[in-house]
Amino acid sequence: MSGIVIDKVWKEYGDQIVLENVSLTIEPRGFVALVGPSGCGKSTFLRMLLGQEQPTRGVILLDGQPLPPEPGPDRGVVFQRYSVFPHLTVLGNVLLGKELTEARISAKLFGAARRQAREEAEAMIAAVGLSGSEGKYPAQLSGGMQQRLALAQALMMKPKVLLLDEPFGALDPGIRAEIHQLMKKLWHENPMTVVMVTHDMREAFTLATRVVAFERPRDRPEEKLRYGATITKDISIWPPRQAGTASIFRPDRDGPVNPDGLHRDDPAHRR
Numbered sequence: 001m002s003g004i005v006i007d008k009v010w011k012e013y014g015d016q017i018v019l020e021n022v023s024l025t026i027e028p029r030g031f032v033a034l035v036g037p038s039g040c041g042k043s044t045f046l047r048m049l050l051g052q053e054q055p056t057r058g059v060i061l062l063d064g065q066p067l068p069p070e071p072g073p074d075r076g077v078v079f080q081r082y083s084v085f086p087h088l089t090v091l092g093n094v095l096l097g098k099e100l101t102e103a104r105i106s107a108k109l110f111g112a113a114r115r116q117a118r119e120e121a122e123a124m125i126a127a128v129g130l131s132g133s134e135g136k137y138p139a140q141l142s143g144g145m146q147q148r149l150a151l152a153q154a155l156m157m158k159p160k161v162l163l164l165d166e167p168f169g170a171l172d173p174g175i176r177a178e179i180h181q182l183m184k185k186l187w188h189e190n191p192m193t194v195v196m197v198t199h200d201m202r203e204a205f206t207l208a209t210r211v212v213a214f215e216r217p218r219d220r221p222e223e224k225l226r227y228g229a230t231i232t233k234d235i236s237i238w239p240p241r242q243a244g245t246a247s248i249f250r251p252d253r254d255g256p257v258n259p260d261g262l263h264r265d266d267p268a269h270r271r
């Protein structure tokens, strides 16, 4: 289920080697945080997982199959900014992916299909805490709400893999802490594997099951083009985090999940 294997991947742009010999196996339902100095190729790596860029050498497998050479609904993505469409409402943004895949020609769903998609979209909007904002446009939302919307838009397509490129980097610390809680909840509740680029080590260790560092082992100016970055550290969080399960050592750490496996907001839990 949604494991990713990256095997001896290189990425070059002309004469510049950006990534060199990167191998990584990401377990299904893992949450991997990618950290490293600016310009070392983290976003390039993420774009290869998305299918926007192809490796120069090496292979990437998703569920044992070569990754399709273009973005698809099995991979959702949220960037730091501009992930949502400014001319569509909250509901329109969340519905768009379904409309484009299920009604390819008109990009509009009708009748029962539209009703069902609308119900799903409203549930997803509620899951990210945006109920009541369905008719608003992104410009009418705060930065944190826009990122909640971007997460809802990506998750609506039930991706196997969610790719996050500094999604919370532009948010104030208080808002960021709130959205970290939301991100944990979404990871626990949705059957997906997450790969997130971040500059914030605290964020990496708060959310991830594993923190992977990219670095250029040789970084003298004259060597910059000839040697790429590669994985220099791969740290598994201890005590381990597991999707859908609260930590047995510190049940409050990986909330909001209860030891009985139910989310705190789950109506079944409140009964």
Ligand SMILES: Nc1ncnc2c1ncn2[C@@H]1O[C@H](COP(=O)(O)OP(=O)(O)OP(=O)(O)O)[C@@H](O)[C@H]1O
Pocket: 013, 018, 036, 037, 038, 039, 040, 041, 042, 043, 044, 045
């Ligand atoms: N399409 C492209 N064409 C040419 N060079 C590129 C392209 N995309 C990225 N690069 C180069 O690849 C290198 C890595 O860029 P990338 O954005 O992946 O780094 P990063 O680690 O994500 O940086 P940051 O943390 O600052 O966002 C940079 O030197 C960049 O100029």
